[in-house]
Amino acid sequence: SNGFERSITKRFLWWDELLLYLLAGVIGLVTATAAVGFNYLIDRVDMLAHGTRAFEGKFLTHHIVLLLTPAVGALLVGLIAKFYSREAVGHGVPEVMYAIVRRDCKIKLHVALARMVTAALTIGSGGSAGPEGPIIQIGAAIASWTGRFFRVVQHQMPVLIGCGAAAGIAAIFRAPIAGVL
Numbered sequence: 202s203n204g205f206e207r208s209i210t211k212r213f214l215w216w217d218e219l220l221l222y223l224l225a226g227v228i229g230l231v232t233a234t235a236a237v238g239f240n241y242l243i244d245r246v247d248m249l250a251h252g253t254r255a256f257e258g259k260f261l262t263h264h265i266v267l268l269l270t271p272a273v274g275a276l277l278v279g280l281i282a283k284f285y286s287r288e289a290v291g292h293g294v295p296e297v298m299y300a301i302v303r304r305d306c307k308i309k310l311h312v313a314l315a316r317m318v319t320a321a322l323t324i325g326s327g328g329s330a331g332p333e334g335p336i337i338q339i340g341a342a343i344a345s346w347t348g349r350f351f352r353v354v355q356h357q358m359p360v361l362i363g364c365g366a367a368a369g370i371a372a373i374f375r376a377p378i379a380g381v382l
Contacts (some may be wrong), residue, residue, distance in 0.1 A: 202315045206293050207361065210215050213243075214363075217354070217357070220353075221353070221357055221360065221361070222352070222379075224347055224348070224351060224353065224361060225360075226338070227258070227347065228343055228344045228347055228361060228365050228368060229364060229365075229366050229368040229371075230248070230349075231343050232336075232339065232340040232344075232365050232368035232369050232372060233276070233346075233368055233371075233372040234342070235317070235336075235339050235343060235369070235372075236339075236368075236369055236373045237338075237372070237374035238317075238334060238338055239320075239321065239332065239335070239339065239373065240373065242317065242321040242325075243253075243319075243320075243321045243324050243325045243332070244325070244375070245325070246267075246274075246321050246322055246324070246325025247324075247326075249325070250270045250273075250274065250325055250326045250327065251267075260270075261344050266290070270327050271326050271327040271328050273326060273329045274322045274323055274325070274326025274328050274374060275326075275328060277322050277326075278319045278322050278323055278328075281315060281318065281319050281322075282354035284321065285315055286311065286315040292334040293333075293334030293335050293336075293338035294333075294334050294337050294338070296338060297337055297338055297341040297362065297366065300341070301346070301358075301362060302347050303361050305355065305358075306345055306348070306355070306358035306359060307345060307349070308338065308342040308345040308346075308361055308362070309342065309346075310343070310345075310346045312342065313339045313341075313342030313343070314339075316335045316338050316339065317335060317339055318336035319335075320332065321335060332373050333370065333373065333374075336370065336372070336373040337366045337369050337370065339365075339367030339369055340356050340364075340365030340366045340367070340368050340370075341365045341366050341369075342364075342365070343365050344358075344361040344362045344364055344365030344366075344380050345358070345361070345362060345365075347361065348361045348362075352366065356363040358364040361381050367380040367381060368380060
């Protein structure tokens with residue numbers, strides 16, 4: 202009976218490992234798609250904020266618009282943070298690390314979507330930010346949601362969250378080795 206129990210345990214461990222690999226692949230694909238959407242959103246905000254040619258010949262007006270555009274973006278981000286999600290501002294990486302250590306790997310998907318919008322507004326309007334923090338949180342949220350949906354055991358959730366974060370970095374910078382590192 203002892204050999205039989207070990208055989209059953211090995212089969213379940215093999216199945217759990219296979220499920221983890223499959224979920225990591227799915228998380229990578231979904232996160233890469235989200236990164237493409239994030240880039241598209243940044244480009245659209247940038248085109249909306251800076252793509253107008255209405256002030257091209259008017260030197261002073263053009264420079265005033267260039268100075269005010271990041272302020273308008275920051276105002277919109279502030280309104281989203283105040284009325285929708287206070288967690289939608291910040292870097293993103295510390296929040297993911299905190300979720301892994303303190304909150305049982307639960308990262309809210311709606312916060313990641315709000316983070317995508319606020320980061321696109323900030324970056325596209327000319328604010329001082331980069332895409333790495335938000336895409337890490339977006340990938341981690343996708344992984345967290347997927348892991349909870351498929352009822353992945355708690356000790357494997359950090360692996361999935363790491364897969365989501367790595368997929369986000371690889372996709373946003375088009376550098377697969379950077380995501381792995």
